[in-house]
Amino acid sequence: MRQVYVSDLNTYTLVDAPDPVIERPSDVIVKVTTTTVCGSDAHILAGHMHTPWGFPLGHEFVGVVHQVGAAVSNFSPGDRVVAPAAPWCGTCPACRRGQIQRCERGGIFGSGAAYGGLGGGHAEYVRVPWADSCLSRIPDGVSDAQALTVGDILTTGWTAVRNAVTAPGKTLLVFGVGPVGLCAVHTARLYGVASVIAVDTVTERLNLAKALGADHVIDPSRQEVVAAVAELTGGRGAEAVVDAAGVQATVSAWEPVAAIGARIAMVGIPAAPVELNLTAMLEKNITLWTGLGDLGQMNTLLALIESGKLDPSPIFTETVPFDNIENAIGEFVNRKHGLVKPLVQVS
Numbered sequence: 128m129r130q131v132y133v134s135d136l137n138t139y140t141l142v143d144a145p146d147p148v149i150e151r152p153s154d155v156i157v158k159v160t161t162t163t164v165c166g167s168d169a170h171i172l173a174g175h176m177h178t179p180w181g182f183p184l185g186h187e188f189v190g191v192v193h194q195v196g197a198a199v200s201n202f203s204p205g206d207r208v209v210a211p212a213a214p215w216c217g218t219c220p221a222c223r224r225g226q227i228q229r230c231e232r233g234g235i236f237g238s239g240a241a242y243g244g245l246g247g248g249h250a251e252y253v254r255v256p257w258a259d260s261c262l263s264r265i266p267d268g269v270s271d272a273q274a275l276t277v278g279d280i281l282t283t284g285w286t287a288v289r290n291a292v293t294a295p296g297k298t299l300l301v302f303g304v305g306p307v308g309l310c311a312v313h314t315a316r317l318y319g320v321a322s323v324i325a326v327d328t329v330t331e332r333l334n335l336a337k338a339l340g341a342d343h344v345i346d347p348s349r350q351e352v353v354a355a356v357a358e359l360t361g362g363r364g365a366e367a368v369v370d371a372a373g374v375q376a377t378v379s380a381w382e383p384v385a386a387i388g389a390r391i392a393m394v395g396i397p398a399a400p401v402e403l404n405l406t407a408m409l410e411k412n413i414t415l416w417t418g419l420g421d422l423g424q425m426n427t428l429l430a431l432i433e434s435g436k437l438d439p440s441p442i443f444t445e446t447v448p449f450d451n452i453e454n455a456i457g458e459f460v461n462r463k464h465g466l467v468k469p470l471v472q473v474s
């Protein structure tokens with residue numbers, strides 16, 4: 128088969144590799160139909176995630192079950208499935224406590240030895256461990272593009288909103304409307320927010336945020352964010368804040384834009400340590416939540432898409448064939464004008 132392999136800093140190639148095989152009875156081999164590039168791939172390639180070089184890339188993929196291990200009971204060859212970015216075993220002490228993000232055996236697909244040494248989703252086939260625990264079947268009415276968001280970005284954006292919005296009627300501000308922030312904007316409708324403000328420096332992303340549910344947009348390169356938020360909120364500030372950019376400029380703006388008693392959910396991964404004015408946050412009774420997307424809820428999100436309550440597919444702004452994936456990764460990492468997220472068709 129072919130897969131994207133990362134050999135060094137910012138160095139990746141589409142190479143031939145042996146097909147993955149069933150290694151444990153709980154494994155499933157997925158024939159990938161669609162994959163995509165993530166902001167986290169950009170972090171990995173830039174060396175921010177401290178994993179030794181030499182591993183396949185990609186953690187967001189959907190496909191069809193190709194082979195099942197002897198102990199797999201929930202899946203059969205031919206089933207359409209979406210994998211979580213980070214699989215979990217379901218039986219270790221952390222999983223039994225419900226803390227699947229910290230599964231003692233788990234890891235992140237396509238992220239190298241520091242994250243479990245798993246296969247990568249930018250490939251024609253992937254071995255998915257503990258399939259009965261962590262793989263999701265895609266309902267018939269849900270497209271590959273829609274399902275592809277559920278393994279990471281939609282679940283992460285939604286998890287952030289769930290942790291930031293405590294009650295209906297609040298104003299939610301989202302910093303960074305890349306794919307993850309756009310998913311936060313889009314899922315805010317599930318929580319009865321009164322108003323959604325999206326902040327980003329890229330005009331096309333702000334336009335997409337409006338299409339996916341933002342009421343107001345602010346471009347910090349054209350407008351002073353704190354003053355604009357004060358004007359939009361009658362001086363109160365935002366009661367709920369999601370940060371899906373994870374840069375010093377947005378972290379520094381949290382407290383000034385937040386209302387007294389606000390909740391902030393941080394899902395952007397800072398490339399380096401950031402400074403935070405905790406004293407100012409304490410004086411405004413601000414609660415900070417950080418974390419990974421709640422991938423245990425992938426089936427919930429698939430059901431919300433199936434019922435028509437969510438449609439994140441506009442986030443894919445172009446479709447490219449697998450032969451062009453190296454180019455698609457380069458364009459994503461270098462922020463090609465107009466590109467938000469590419470849908471890569473593998474088979």
Ligand SMILES: NC(=O)c1ccc[n+]([C@@H]2O[C@H](COP(=O)([O-])OP(=O)(O)OC[C@H]3O[C@@H](n4cnc5c(N)ncnc54)[C@H](O)[C@@H]3O)[C@@H](O)[C@H]2O)c1
Pocket residue numbers: 165166167170279280283302303304305306307308326327328329332347371372373374376377393394395396397418419420
């Ligand atoms: N916590 C999790 O479970 C989880 C899961 C997936 C991704 N992530 C992380 O979330 C972040 C976003 O991922 P993405 O795929 O959407 O990436 P992305 O890089 O496309 O999105 C980041 C957005 O932030 C914007 N931005 C940058 N500086 C800004 C500023 N000063 N003010 C406002 N906006 C600014 C960028 O223009 C961009 O649109 C990444 O750090 C990624 O690694 C976290």
Ligand SMILES: [Zn+2]
Pocket residue numbers: 165166167168186187212279280
């Ligand atoms: Zn991702």
Ligand SMILES: [Zn+2]
Pocket residue numbers: 215216217218219220221222223229230231232233
């Ligand atoms: Zn586990």
